[in-house]
Amino acid sequence: MAWVWFHRFGSPPHFYRLAGKLVPWFGWPAALLCLGGLIGGLVLAPPDYQQGDGFRIIYVHAPAAWLSLLVYVVMASSAAVGLIWRMTVAHAVAASCAVIGASFTALALATGMLWGRPMWGTYWEWDPRLTSELLLLFLYLGYMGLRNAMDDVGRADRASAVLAIVGVVNVPIIHYSVIWWNSLHQAPSVMKFGRPTMPAAMLVPLLLMLAGFTAYFLALLLMRARGELLRRERQARWMAEALPATASASASATPTGQVKPC
Amino acid sequence: MLKFLAMGGYARYVWPCYALTALVVGLNIRWARASLRAAQAQARRRLASLKAVS
Amino acid sequence: MSAPRVGLAGAAAALIARDLRLALRRAGDTLQPLGFFLVVTTLFPLALDPQLSLLRDIAPAALWVGALLSSLLALDLLFREDAHDGTLEQLALCGLPFQLLLLAKTAVHWLLTGLPLVLIAPLSAIALGAPYRSMPGILAALLLGTVALSLIGAVGAGLTMSVKRNGSLLALLVLPLAVPVLIFGARATALAIAGEPLAAPLYLLAAIAVLAATLAPLALAAAVRIGLE
Numbered sequence: 001m002a003w004v005w006f007h008r009f010g011s012p013p014h015f016y017r018l019a020g021k022l023v024p025w026f027g028w029p030a031a032l033l034c035l036g037g038l039i040g041g042l043v044l045a046p047p048d049y050q051q052g053d054g055f056r057i058i059y060v061h062a063p064a065a066w067l068s069l070l071v072y073v074v075m076a077s078s079a080a081v082g083l084i085w086r087m088t089v090a091h092a093v094a095a096s097c098a099v100i101g102a103s104f105t106a107l108a109l110a111t112g113m114l115w116g117r118p119m120w121g122t123y124w125e126w127d128p129r130l131t132s133e134l135l136l137l138f139l140y141l142g143y144m145g146l147r148n149a150m151d152d153v154g155r156a157d158r159a160s161a162v163l164a165i166v167g168v169v170n171v172p173i174i175h176y177s178v179i180w181w182n183s184l185h186q187a188p189s190v191m192k193f194g195r196p197t198m199p200a201a202m203l204v205p206l207l208l209m210l211a212g213f214t215a216y217f218l219a220l221l222l223m224r225a226r227g228e229l230l231r232r233e234r235q236a237r238w239m240a241e242a243l244p245a246t247a248s249a250s251a252s253a254t255p256t257g258q259v260k261p262c
Numbered sequence: 263m264l265k266f267l268a269m270g271g272y273a274r275y276v277w278p279c280y281a282l283t284a285l286v287v288g289l290n291i292r293w294a295r296a297s298l299r300a301a302q303a304q305a306r307r308r309l310a311s312l313k314a315v316s
Numbered sequence: 317m318s319a320p321r322v323g324l325a326g327a328a329a330a331l332i333a334r335d336l337r338l339a340l341r342r343a344g345d346t347l348q349p350l351g352f353f354l355v356v357t358t359l360f361p362l363a364l365d366p367q368l369s370l371l372r373d374i375a376p377a378a379l380w381v382g383a384l385l386s387s388l389l390a391l392d393l394l395f396r397e398d399a400h401d402g403t404l405e406q407l408a409l410c411g412l413p414f415q416l417l418l419l420a421k422t423a424v425h426w427l428l429t430g431l432p433l434v435l436i437a438p439l440s441a442i443a444l445g446a447p448y449r450s451m452p453g454i455l456a457a458l459l460l461g462t463v464a465l466s467l468i469g470a471v472g473a474g475l476t477m478s479v480k481r482n483g484s485l486l487a488l489l490v491l492p493l494a495v496p497v498l499i500f501g502a503r504a505t506a507l508a509i510a511g512e513p514l515a516a517p518l519y520l521l522a523a524i525a526v527l528a529a530t531l532a533p534l535a536l537a538a539a540v541r542i543g544l545e
Contacts, residue, residue: 043266053270060283083538100290107286111279118275138492145488149479158542159475163489166471166535170493173524177496180520184503216287223294227301239305 010087012229013238019222026219033212040205048202055202057115062206063213064108065129068136069171071101071217075143076168079161088232089225091157094164096224098147100217102140108133128182132175139167153232327412328420335424338397346428349390353433356382357440368445375444376505380498382440383433383458387465388487390429391473394421395540399477405544415533418540422470422532430462446509453508453518460521461501467528468493474539496524 009015041059048055075097082090112130113123124130143160150156198206233239269276322330339346360378361371371378398404398421407417437458438451446454472490476482500517507514 047270052272054272054275056269056272056276057279060279064283064286099293103286103290107282110282114275114279114282118272135492135495138488142485142489142492145485146475146479149476149482149485155478155542155545159539162471162535162538162542163475166493169531170496173496173527174492177499177520181499181503220290220294223298227298230301230305233305240309243302243306243309 010085010089012089012233013242015089016226016229016238016242019226023219023222026215026222030212030215030219033208033215035212037205037208037212040201040208045202045205046199051119054115054118057111059205059209061108061111061115063209064104064111065133066210067213067217068101068105068108068133070214071097071104072136072139072164072171073168074221075101076164079157079164083158083161083165089229091161092225092228092232093221094161095147095157095228096221098140098144100220100224102137102144105133105137105140109137126182126185128175128179131178131182135174135178136171139171143167157232324412324416327410328417331407331417331420332424335421336427339393339424339428345393346390347432349386349429350432350436352389353382353386354436354440356385357444361444370445372445372509375441375446375509376502378444379437379441379454379458379505380461380502383437383462383501384465384491384494384498386433387429387462387469388490390425391469391486391490392483393429394425394470394473395477395543399543404540408541408544414541415537418470418474418536419529419533422466422536425470426463426466430466434458434462447511449511450505450508453514454505456518457501457504457508457514457521460518460525461497464497464521464525464528465494467525467532468497471532471535471539474536474543477540477543497521500524 009018037059041056045056047053075094078090078097079094081087082094109130112133116125116127116130117123143163146163147156147160150159230239267273267277357378360374364370364374395404398407408414434455437454441451441454442448469486469490472486472493475489476486479485500521504514504517504521507517
């Protein structure tokens with residue numbers, strides 16, 4: 001039964017329509033969650049006893065870092081599904097992830113550097129978190145570079161899928177090797193807090209922001225994936241119905257079965 | 263209000279972070295919309311040329 | 317296609333012999349990455365104060381960055397010829413496990429580029445101030461590291477096979493994946509030079525090499541098949 005649902009969702013016309021309907025259902029909750037998180041984090045939460053009000057950067061840094069990782073995992077998993085089951089929808093989803101993931105990784109780096117400046121005294125320290133984020137950015141750039149280098153979309157999908165899978169296996173290895181390397185050289189990490197656990201007033205807005213950013217990512221993903229799907233689909237039949245006619249009068253609503261698939 | 267904006271002295275680090283975040287969030291929305299619209303336009307053009315041929 | 321008449325071992329042996337013969341005919345090509353390694357490790361002292369006591373501190377970095385970069389250059393040799401003349405397609409179609417044949421090719425590649433680097437590295441190491449007693453440790457680390465680098469690099473080479481002028485793309489793909497090798501290898505080398513026990517990073521390096529040997533052939537087979545389409 002689950003397979004029926006899986007294959008239905010994987011069918012391009014169904015996905016196109018469903019994704020279009022779902023975007024606002026993720027988008028508006030995202031806005032609300034982030035609003036709640038911002039109010040809670042910027043106004044209601046008390047200042048940290050060690051970092052003062054500077055810790056409030058966490059409310060944008062942590063969601064950015066979270067997205068940078070989540071998006072990579074989604075990218076690699078959907079690429080794997082696309083490669084193994086040859087699902088165009090899955091490849092479309094993977095392709096949609098790249099820009100989002102890369103930009104939020106860059107944001108995580110920028111906010112991490114701005115956070116580090118008052119706490120460490122310099123904009124950059126080879127702290128394990130920042131160094132891992134930097135390497136993750138390189139992984140995204142490599143993925144995007146490989147995609148761009150190949151003209152044929154199908155081949156680009158498959159090659160970048162292999163790369164994404166290899167990358168996702170490496171991410172934990174890279175991360176732990178960086179932590180290991182860092183522990184030898186004792187660079188300070190500011191991403192921790194004065195207290196061992198965060199009080200609820202600090203934690204709840206953080207969770208709201210994380211949830212809000214996740215919903216926002218899903219809305220973006222569904223939006224982009226529809227476009228990526230259109231770029232990959234050769235079959236005209238469902239597309240002619242799904243796309244409303246604009247200027248060309250000849251492209252008016254065509255009943256099913258009349259358009260020859262190319 | 264001023265105390266809020268001052269962020270306990272960390273204002274020049276905190277607010278740029280939020281500004282950058284707003285920028286990245288906004289740009290991504292714009293890029294996603296543009297990407298979808300471009301793909302739809304391309305698809306319409308492809309369909310129209312197919313109709314012209316068939 | 318009927319079942320192959322030659323078994324896997326026979327095919328692998330023939331492949332290895334063929335690759336070695338071809339490489340020996342073009343010995344210059346295989347020696348170039350070595351030359352590059354020597355040049356790169358020479359650059360470091362030229363860019364710094366050439367006192368051996370100071371150079372000793374950066375020796376691990378110089379050796380490993382040199383090894384990484386020269387292995388990148390050497391990757392060009394791996395698939396270029398065979399992709400051109402159709403040999404890779406034959407290997408893919410011949411009915412034997414493609415990943416094992418590719419593993420054999422990568423093994424030859426390492427024999428021709430990685431192993432010579434390991435053998436010549438002591439010269440650079442000594443030039444950078446490493447004491448004689450550190451040689452076994454340095455050799456062990458480089459041995460394991462170059463094996464891992466050959467495997468990881470091969471996956472990158474397979475993915476970029478069909479891309480023209482893929483040098484910087486290949487570097488962008490391979491270098492982040494090679495970071496753990498760099499970290500553990502350089503650490504092992506630093507410990508060897510300092511005369512301290514280096515079992516920990518060496519074991520980790522070995523683990524990475526084993527993991528690469530197990531997983532890389534699969535990724536490699538997938539990547540090369542895609543590249544041959």
